[in-house]
Amino acid sequence: MSDIIVVKDTKKITAVQPTENALFGMDVEKLLDTLPEEPIFDLVVTSPPYNIGKEYEKKMDLSRYIEWQERIIRKIYPRLKDTGSICWQVGNYVSNGAIIPLDFEFAPIFKDLNMQLRNRIIWHFGHGLHTKKRFSGRYEVVLWYTKTNKYTFNLDPVRIPSKYPGKRYFKGPHKGELSGNPLGKNPEDVWEIPNVKSNHIEKTAHPCQFPVGLIERLVLSMTNEGELVFDPFAGVSSAGVAAIIHGRRFWGCELVDEYIDISQKRLQDSLDGTVKYRPVDQPIYDAKQSNLSKAPEEWK
Ligand SMILES: C[S@@+](CC[C@H](N)C(=O)[O-])C[C@H]1O[C@@H](n2cnc3c(N)ncnc32)[C@H](O)[C@@H]1O
Incomplete structure (x- = not known):
């Protein structure tokens, strides 16, 4: 028996409790x-689907796509708590080889709802298509909006090791004492995650798919x-x-x-503790360790 409720009949939606984990098909x-x-x-x-013609989406005119997304965001808004956040992760819409960063297009929707943009998190990754007529795209953006100023933000669970943990104040009343936080530093707003x-x-x-590590940081802090x-x-x-590996509920x-x-x-x-995932704090693989990183004989 699964502990995850799966609902495909709309009549059964209201029976699901916020304390349960549920999938709505x-x-x-x-x-x-x-x-x-x-x-x-x-x-x-x-x-969201980026409207770039992936197998699960039908490419639509950009303005119709944005109208559709706006309808959904407006329906989510009243169901978000005052302490809550929305993180909308987007890339580029590509038309005739020209890019339209979707965060530009989404910003007015959130502005109109009077939500506050707290960070535009840059998710930088190492692999993707090589383009020929522009630089290859290697980042996407997480737009983090809050509903009010009373939003939840826990920095300590997401701190990362400081660059110079041994650094000390060199003057002032704390001269000689360690200046950093033993839990580490703020992870900043540019994240390198494969x-x-x-x-x-x-x-x-x-x-x-999202890498789980990208969402771990959002879940733990927000x-x-x-x-x-x-x-x-x-x-x-x-x-x-x-969400589940960190003791939250998920719909x-x-x-x-x-x-x-x-x-x-x-x-x-995830509930059973057997899910496979790459934790956000796992070091990035050093490509120099691979034989493939050496220039081939033919190129020498
Ligand atoms: C970019 S993918 C999300 C992938 C996800 N972040 C993950 O890690 O697996 C967008 C998903 O939205 C689904 N989708 C598209 N239109 C939808 C709709 N109207 N209602 C619910 N899901 C939809 C697609 O089938 C697709 O799986």
Whole structure:
């Protein structure tokens, strides 16, 4: 018996409690239209379809795409707690070889809702397509918005090792004392986290998953234990893995049955402590260790 509730019938939506882990196999607008307008979400984190023609999306005109996304964000807003955050992770829309950064397009939606942008987190990764007529794209953006100024932000659980932990004050009343925090430093707003490609430990059948580590940092800093994380475009629920391994609850919504099945297994494995993932603090692989990093004889 799975501890993860799977709901595909809209009539059963309102029976699900915010204290339960649930997957909704349906169109997210149907889910949101059925949910009471009560603030239950502590963190909404997602990477929506980018409208770039992936196998699970139908490419639409950019203005129609943004209107659709705006409708969804407006339906999420009243269901977000006052202490809550929305993290909308986006890349570029590409039209005729020209890029349109989607964060530009989303910003007016959140501004109109009077939400506060706290960070534009740059997620930098090492692998992807090599483009010929512009520089290859190697980052995406997490737009972190809060609903009010009373938002949850816990820095200590996400601190990273300081560069100079032995540094001391060299003058003033604390002269000679250590100046850093023993828990480490603020991880800043540029994050180097490998993307999920073919031999990544988290790889599933989904063509573009979040790395769990990216969401771990958001979950740990923006929610407390037992709180509810929601991903409206859950895919294979990488956000849910990050939420559950850190003692939060998760609700995910996803249209494709195959992804719901994979999600259910990953979330159950997360509850059981057997899920495979790459923790955010795992050091980045040093490519120089590979023989492939040496220039071939033919090039010498
Ligand atoms: C970029 S992917 C998300 C991947 C996810 N972050 C993960 O780590 O697996 C977007 C997902 O949204 C789903 N989707 C697209 N339109 C949807 C809709 N109207 N309602 C619910 N899910 C939808 C797609 O099937 C796809 O899996």
